[in-house]
Amino acid sequence: MNEFSAARSPGGKVLVAGGAGYVGSILVPLLVEAGYSVVVLDRFFFGDSLAATASAKRGSLKLVRADIRDVDDSVLEGVDSVVDLCGISNDPACDLDPAVTTAINVGGASRLIELALTVGVRRYVYASSCSVYGYGERLQMTEATQCSPQTLYAQSKLKIEQLLLAKGRCSSGIFQPVVLRLGTLFGVSPRMRFDLALNAMVKSAYAEGKICVDGDGLQWRPFVHVGDAASAFIIALNAPSRLVSNRVFNIGVGENNWQIRDLAIDIQLCLPGSVIAYSKQCRDSRNYNVDFAAAKTELGFSASTSVKQGIHEVIEAIGSGKVDLNDERSNTVRHYRALFAQSGLGLMLPVVSVPEASIA
Structure with missing residues (x-):
């Protein structure tokens, strides 16, 4: 186990x-078990697995139903660290309403940063994505590669x-932002996603x-298991500031860089009788295709679940x-489309913060 992820929090309070x-x-359950006091801020559109x-x-755990676009700083009372996992989370969902996506993913995220600065939060860990690299002209893109x-x-x-x-550069080290660029996530979670x-x-x-495979399937993706991604956030919270403050880290491992075509072939081998359909x-x-050396050598991050193990994990979870x-x-x-049908545009309107919540 990584020395930073193993370290217990000295009574720290974190907003997720x-x-x-x-x-x-x-x-969140890992943070609670590690000794953190945790506040979860969420709209709970997809249910409450917590x-x-x-x-x-x-x-040790408080659930707050609120929207990052209008939540006030009371939600950050006593908070030492923030982990920001918020936002509309994939390309097709973001394209449903670009204005709403910008309001939440940019406007809401910016607001949360400002609130954190106002109340004196020190460590701020932001969940970014290796998708910022876009279309890479070469293999093994590092954090310094142009996005x-x-x-x-x-x-x-x-x-x-x-x-x-x-903001971190302007704070003289008082505010310690850390950006984690996650690879393409996979695996089983209490809040399951089948759009990855x-x-x-x-x-x-x-x-x-x-x-189904888009194009010829030769495009690369750097995969990382959802549990390994969770461990990376604990590492980033516990690591010394000299290692992580104002830094960007790619999160994944080199052997989980796969071309989509090869992923499809391996899934086919695990589920005989299935066919691969290429959409030209x-x-x-x-x-x-991403390089993960910095997270490995500087933070000691490693991934415990391979792509092949992930395929079997998901198959087993479905079958059982x-x-x-x-x-x-x-x-x-x-x-989201179902929620839109029920509620119209009101779905995406901010909600009033509920400071003490037990979400149904």
Whole structure:
């Protein structure tokens, strides 16, 4: 285990924005067990996988139903550190309403940074994405590689990275921002998602016998298991400021850089009888093969789950009924569309903060 992730918090209090999501629903219980007092800020659109933990850990975990676009600084009372996992989380969902996406992913994220500065938060860990690299012309892109984001989602991530690091440079070391550029996530989570490449392809192969691949499948993706991503945030929270303050780290491991075609072939081998369907009309504009040396050598980050292990994990979870293929909440776009149908544009309006919440 990494020395930073193993270290216990000295009674620290951390706000996890978006803490009920795919990564957060794994990260938050780990933080509580590590000795942190945790406040989760979330709209809980996709349910509350943390209710049982909150009930069992009274005093250590508080759930707040609020919106980062209008929440006030009372939610940060006594908070030492922030982990920002908030935002509309994939390209198709972001494209549903670009104005709303910008308001949340840029406006809301900017507001949370300003509130954190106002109340004196020191460590601020931001969940960015390797998608900021866009279309890479070479392999093994490092944190110093010029970014070329191809989508609204990636563009919004890069804007907040730049804002956060600028604030850090102006603070003389008092404010310590850390940016984690996560690889493409995969694996099983209490808040399951089947709109991520590996998870989606396994689901399609299992349920329909077909694996859909955009273009020729030669595009690269750097994959990282959701549990390994959660551990990276704990490392970033616990690491000495000299190692992480005002730094960007790619989060993943080199052996999990895969071309989509090879991923499809491996899934096909695990689910005999499934077929690979290439869509020549749908060209994928994203292509990034990423270097993770900095996280490994400077932070001691390592990933415990390989892509092949992840394929088997998802297949087993489907087969055992651990995850429900028919739960519309596991597809972000589909669930947002359903919520839009029920509530119209009111869905995305800010909500009044609920300071003490037990979310149903």
